[in-house]
Amino acid sequence: MRYAMAIDTKKCVGCSDCVIACQTENNVPLGFCRDWVTETVDGTYPNVSIELRSERCNHCDNSPCVRCCPTGASHIEDGGIVLVTQNKCIGCGACIQACPYEARYSHPDGYVDKCTFCIHRVRKGDKPACVAVCPTRCMYFGDLEDPNSEITNVLKNRKFKALAPEAGTNPQIYYLI
Amino acid sequence: MHQISDVCQTMNESHNELFQMKTRRDFIKISALGLGAAALTAGASKMGMGFPLLGSENEPGSEENTLRRVPTYCEVCFWKCAGWAHVTEDGNIIKITGNDDDPQCNGRLCPRGTGGVGMFNDPDRLKTPLIRVVKDGEQTYREASWEEALSLIASKMSDLRSKYGPESMALFMHGAPGTHFSHLLKAYGTLNLAAPSFAQCRGPRDVGFEATFGESVSSPEVTDIRDTRCLVLIGSHIGENMHNGQVQEMSQAIDNGAVIITVDPRLSTAASKSKYWLPIKPSTDIALLLSWIHVLIYDDLYNKEYVSTYAEGFDELKAYVKKFTPEWAYGITTLKPDLIRNTAREMANAAPSVIIHPGRHAAWYGDDVQRSRAMAILNALLGSWGNRGGFFFKEGIKLPEFPHPEYPKPAWTWKDLLNGKYPMANEAPTNLVIESSIPTGDQEAKIKGWIVAGTNLISAIPLKEELSKAMQSLELLVVVDTMPMEITGYADVVLPECTYLERYDDIRATSHREPTLCLRMPAVEAKNQTKPAWWIAKQLGERLGLGAYFNYTDFSEVLDWQLKQVGSSLDEMKRIGVKKLSRESSPYLEPGTSHTFKTASGKIQLYSHELAEAGFDPLPAFTKHPEPEEGFYRLIYGRAPMHTFSRTANNPNLVALMPENSVWINPQVAKIWGIKKDQYVWLKNQDGAVSNFAVKVRITERIRWDSVYIVHGFGHHHKPLHFAYGRGVNDTELITNVMMDPIMGGTGMRGNFITFLTEDPGKEVEA
Ligand code: SF4
Ligand code: SF4
Ligand code: SF4
Numbered sequence: 001m002r003y004a005m006a007i008d009t010k011k012c013v014g015c016s017d018c019v020i021a022c023q024t025e026n027n028v029p030l031g032f033c034r035d036w037v038t039e040t041v042d043g044t045y046p047n048v049s050i051e052l053r054s055e056r057c058n059h060c061d062n063s064p065c066v067r068c069c070p071t072g073a074s075h076i077e078d079g080g081i082v083l084v085t086q087n088k089c090i091g092c093g094a095c096i097q098a099c100p101y102e103a104r105y106s107h108p109d110g111y112v113d114k115c116t117f118c119i120h121r122v123r124k125g126d127k128p129a130c131v132a133v134c135p136t137r138c139m140y141f142g143d144l145e146d147p148n149s150e151i152t153n154v155l156k157n158r159k160f161k162a163l164a165p166e167a168g169t170n171p172q173i174y175y176l177i
Numbered sequence: 178m179h180q181i182s183d184v185c186q187t188m189n190e191s192h193n194e195l196f197q198m199k200t201r202r203d204f205i206k207i208s209a210l211g212l213g214a215a216a217l218t219a220g221a222s223k224m225g226m227g228f229p230l231l232g233s234e235n236e237p238g239s240e241e242n243t244l245r246r247v248p249t250y251c252e253v254c255f256w257k258c259a260g261w262a263h264v265t266e267d268g269n270i271i272k273i274t275g276n277d278d279d280p281q282c283n284g285r286l287c288p289r290g291t292g293g294v295g296m297f298n299d300p301d302r303l304k305t306p307l308i309r310v311v312k313d314g315e316q317t318y319r320e321a322s323w324e325e326a327l328s329l330i331a332s333k334m335s336d337l338r339s340k341y342g343p344e345s346m347a348l349f350m351h352g353a354p355g356t357h358f359s360h361l362l363k364a365y366g367t368l369n370l371a372a373p374s375f376a377q378c379r380g381p382r383d384v385g386f387e388a389t390f391g392e393s394v395s396s397p398e399v400t401d402i403r404d405t406r407c408l409v410l411i412g413s414h415i416g417e418n419m420h421n422g423q424v425q426e427m428s429q430a431i432d433n434g435a436v437i438i439t440v441d442p443r444l445s446t447a448a449s450k451s452k453y454w455l456p457i458k459p460s461t462d463i464a465l466l467l468s469w470i471h472v473l474i475y476d477d478l479y480n481k482e483y484v485s486t487y488a489e490g491f492d493e494l495k496a497y498v499k500k501f502t503p504e505w506a507y508g509i510t511t512l513k514p515d516l517i518r519n520t521a522r523e524m525a526n527a528a529p530s531v532i533i534h535p536g537r538h539a540a541w542y543g544d545d546v547q548r549s550r551a552m553a554i555l556n557a558l559l560g561s562w563g564n565r566g567g568f569f570f571k572e573g574i575k576l577p578e579f580p581h582p583e584y585p586k587p588a589w590t591w592k593d594l595l596n597g598k599y600p601m602a603n604e605a606p607t608n609l610v611i612e613s614s615i616p617t618g619d620q621e622a623k624i625k626g627w628i629v630a631g632t633n634l635i636s637a638i639p640l641k642e643e644l645s646k647a648m649q650s651l652e653l654l655v656v657v658d659t660m661p662m663e664i665t666g667y668a669d670v671v672l673p674e675c676t677y678l679e680r681y682d683d684i685r686a687t688s689h690r691e692p693t694l695c696l697r698m699p700a701v702e703a704k705n706q707t708k709p710a711w712w713i714a715k716q717l718g719e720r721l722g723l724g725a726y727f728n729y730t731d732f733s734e735v736l737d738w739q740l741k742q743v744g745s746s747l748d749e750m751k752r753i754g755v756k757k758l759s760r761e762s763s764p765y766l767e768p769g770t771s772h773t774f775k776t777a778s779g780k781i782q783l784y785s786h787e788l789a790e791a792g793f794d795p796l797p798a799f800t801k802h803p804e805p806e807e808g809f810y811r812l813i814y815g816r817a818p819m820h821t822f823s824r825t826a827n828n829p830n831l832v833a834l835m836p837e838n839s840v841w842i843n844p845q846v847a848k849i850w851g852i853k854k855d856q857y858v859w860l861k862n863q864d865g866a867v868s869n870f871a872v873k874v875r876i877t878e879r880i881r882w883d884s885v886y887i888v889h890g891f892g893h894h895h896k897p898l899h900f901a902y903g904r905g906v907n908d909t910e911l912i913t914n915v916m917m918d919p920i921m922g923g924t925g926m927r928g929n930f931i932t933f934l935t936e937d938p939g940k941e942v943e944a
Contacts, residue, residue, distance in 0.1 A: 013416030013417070013424060013447075013450075016819055016835075017287055024271065024292075041879060045444075048878045050879070052446070133286065135421055135428070136416075136425065137425070
C-alpha cells in the first residue's frame with residue numbers, strides 16, 4: 001500500500017476550504033496550518049497565467065525529517081504515511097529544518113505537528129478532511145499500488161509534477177497540470 | 178436578571194432619554210461597556226477548538242464516537258447549504274460538514290461554511306440587549322434585560338403606530354432573521370420591507386431577465402453549469418464568489434472540457450481557467466454584448482428555430498444592432514475584433530448548451546438593467562433558456578403558511594413613495610426607504626422607525642450622507658444582529674440574536690433542479706443572553722397586541738405543522754436534515770411542444786414593449802461612462818472565497834485565512850508611483866473621500882493599468898470587532914458617486930476613481 005494524493009491545478013480555485021477543514025478536523029490552533037494554498041503568477045498582462053496549489057506534507061518516500069529525528073517520534077506508518085508521535089517528540093525542531101517543503105510547525109503544546117493524511121479517517125475508510133470538503137473535487141487520495149484506484153487512473157491519464165523533485169525526497173503529492 | 182420593578186423604573190428613565198435624543202443620535206461603541214472584549218487576545222489562537230488534542234498513539238478523532246450530529250443549513254451566505262453541526266458531549270460545536278443529500282452542496286461546504294464555527298465561537302458576539310441612555314450628558318449603552326428592551330421597543334412602536342400609522346415602520350433585512358421580522362411588520366401593518374440584496378446587488382439582473390424571459394434566474398441560480406459546453410462570465414468571478422453549487426459545477430464543466438470565456442478587467446480565478454480572457458476596459462460591457470449580438474445575427478450564427486418559435490422583436494433587434502460591429506466595439510472595449518468574433522463563434526458552436534451568466538452583484542454603472550437585458554437577449558439568440566447546459570426551469574415546493582389572521586392592508590407602501598421613479602422596482606430599494614426617512618423642508622419624513630436585522634447598512638449602502646441623515650431623523654432604530662457591526666452603534670436598542678447554529682429558522686424550501694426541504698435546528702443552547710429571531714419577533718408581537726399571529730410557544734411547532742402538510746415531520750427532518758422530492762415537470766423545453774413564457778405576450782421579449790411604455794430604451798443602448806482622470810484608477814471591488822462581506826470579517830477562523838484585503842495594482846502603475854510590494858497606502862477618491870485605514874499593495878500582472886481591485890467587506894472601524902478593526906479598507910467609503918438605475922433604483926457603484934496617498938493623511942476615524 002502506498003497512499004498518495006493528486007491535486008488538479010486546473011480545477012483548484014484556491015478557496016482554502018481544505019485549510020479550514022483540516023483546522024477544524026484536527027484541532028490545529030489558529031495561526032498555524034497543516035496545509036496551505038499557494039498562487040504562482042506567470043507572464044505579463046495580458047498574457048498571464050496562474051497556478052493554484054493546495055500544499056501539505058508530501059509524505060516523502062525518502063524522508064529527511066524521519067532520518068534526522070533523534071527520538072523516533074517522526075516515523076513512517078503503513079501506507080507510507082509520515083507521522084509524529086506526540087508524546088515521544090521533544091520539540092527539538094530538527095525535522096522542521098530538514099524538510100524542504102516547510103511542511104511542519106511547532107505546536108504551542110511543545111511538539112512538532114504536520115499533515116497526517118487524516119490517518120484517523122483513512123483507517124475508517126473515509127477520505128482526508130481536505131479531500132472530503134474540496135468544493136471543486138480537485139483532490140484525489142488513494143493507494144498508488146492499487147491499479148484500480150482513482151488516483152492511479154488519474155495519474156495514468158494526466159500530466160503531473162511533484163514539488164522540488166531535486167531535493168530527492170520522492171514526494172507523494174502530485175499536481176495535475 | 179433585573180426585577181420587574183427595576184425594569185419599569187429604568188424603562189421610564191430610558192424612554193425619556195430616548196425622546197430627548199431626537200436631534201442627534203451619537204455613534205456609540207459597544208466596547209464602552211467593556212463587554213466581553215477582554216477575553217480574546219491570548220485565547221484567540223485556540224478559539225473554537227473544543228476538540229481534545231491528539232492521543233499519544235496518533236489516533237486523533239477516536240473520540241468522534243461521542244459526537245452528535247445536528248442538522249442545520251448554513252447562514253454564512255444566501256446559498257444556504259445543508260450541513261451537520263458536530264457537537265461534543267460538553268456542548269461545543271467542533272466542526273460543520275455538508276449534508277451529502279443536499280444538491281446545493283453535495284456534502285461539501287465552502288470555506289466560509291466550514292468556518293461557520295468561528296461565528297459561534299467569536300468572543301466579540303453581542304451578549305445581551307443594550308439600550309441607549311444618556312449618562313453624565315453622554316450617550317452610552319446600558320445592558321438591559323430582554324423584558325426591558327422588548328417593552329421599550331413595543332411601546333415606541335405603539336407610539337409610532339398611533340402617531341403616524343404602522344406604515345411609518347420599515348425593516349432592513351438580510352438572511353433568515355428577515356422572514357421573522359417581515360412577518361411581525363406585516364402583522365403590524367407595514368410593507369416597507371427592504372433588503373440590500375435588491376438595489377445594491379441582484380436587482381438589475383433580475384429585472385433585466387424578467388423583462389426578457391418573464392422570470393429571473395432566481396436564487397440559487399437556474400444556470401445549468403454542470404452540463405454546459407460554454408460558460409461566459411462577465412465580471413462574475415465564480416471561485417472567488419463561492420456560491421457553492423456554481424463553484425462545484427464550474428469544476429465539473431472544466432472536467433467535461435467546456436469552453437470558458439471570461440470578461441473581466443482582472444484575471445480572476447475563473448479567468449485563469451478560461452480558454453479566453455477578455456480584459457475589457459471597465460464600463461464598456463454593453464458595447465461588447467451588442468457586438469456579440471451583431472456577430473450572431475449578421476454571421477448567421479443564431480438559433481433560428483428557437484427565435485422564431487419562442488421570441489418576438491427579432492426584426493427590430495436585427496436592424497438596431499447593424500452598426501455594432503466588432504470593429505466598432507474594438508474602439509470602445511479595447512478588445513480585438515477577431516477575439517470578439519471567435520468568442521461569438523464558440524458560443525454558437527456550443528448552443529444551446531451555453532450560458533451567458535448574468536452574474537449576481539449587478540449594480541455597476543446605473544444602466545445595469547440594460548446590460549442584463551443584453552445578456553438575456555444573447556441567451557435568447559443562442560436558445561439557452563430552457564435547454565440542457567443553458568438555463569433549466571426550476572421546480573420547488575411551497576410550504577403552507579402556519580395559520581394566522583390575515584395581515585392588515587397598509588394605507589400606503591413603499592410603492593407610493595416612488596413618485597414615478599423606478600417604475601420596474603419590484604422590491605423596495607433600500608435607498609428609497611432611506612430617503613423617505615429624511616424630512617425635507619417642512620415635510621415630515623414618511624418613515625420614522627427602523628428595524629435592521631442581519632445587515633450592516635454602514636458597509637452595504639453606498640449613500641453615506643443620506644444614511645446618516647436618515648438615522649439622525651428616526652424616532653426609533655432597533656438593530657438585531659449577532660455581532661457588534663458598525664450599525665449597532667447607531668441603534669436605540671440593540672438586540673443580540675443567537676447564531677444560526679443555536680436556533681430554529683424557517684424550513685429551507687428550495688426551488689432548483691429538484692425541490693428540497695431542509696431543516697435548521699439548534700445544535701447547542703444559545704450562548705449568553707442571545708435569542709433567536711423568531712422568539713424576538715414573537716415577543717414583540719405579543720407586546721404589540723399581535724399575539725394571534727404568533728400562535729405557538731416554540732417555533733418547532735410551526736415547522737412540524739408545515740412539514741406534516743407536505744408529508745414529512747420535524748422528527749423525520751431531525752434525522753435526515755434534507756429531503757429531496759422528485760420533480761413533476763420537465764426541466765427543459767420539450768421539442769415539438771409549445772411553451773408560454775411569463776411575459777405579457779407569452780414570448781421572449783427581444784424588443785421590450787414594457788420598457789418602451791415605461792419610457793426606457795426597448796433595446797439596450799451603450800452609454801459612455803466617465804473615465805478616470807490622470808493619476809486616478811477605476812475602483813473595482815469583488816469577493817474572496819473565504820469571506821462573505823462584513824458578515825465574516827470578524828470570524829476568527831476566517832480572519833486567520835485572510836485577515837485583510839489588499840489593493841491590486843498593475844506593475845506599471847506601481848512603477849509610476851514608486852510603490853513597492855506590500856507597502857501600505859491610503860486611498861482617496863475623486864470626491865476627496867479618504868480611506869479610514871491604509872491598505873497593503875499587491876502588485877500584480879493580473880489587472881489592467883486603468884483599474885485597481887479590492888475585496889469588499891474589510892476596513893471595519895468599530896473597535897468592538899477586535900479581529901476586523903482597522904484591517905484593510907472598506908470600498909464603500911470610497912464609493913461616493915452612485916449611478917442610479919432609473920429603471921429599478923439600483924445603485925451603480927463602479928463609477929469611482931481612486932488615487933494613492935503614500936503618507937498618512939491623518940484622518941480621524943470614528944471608532
Ligand atoms: S479546497 Fe480544493 S479548490 Fe479549495 S483551495 Fe483547497 S484544493 Fe483548492
Ligand atoms: S514533506 Fe517534509 S515533513 Fe513531509 S515527509 Fe517530506 S520531508 Fe518530511
Ligand atoms: S456557499 Fe458557503 S457560505 Fe454559502 S451557504 Fe454554502 S457553505 Fe455557507
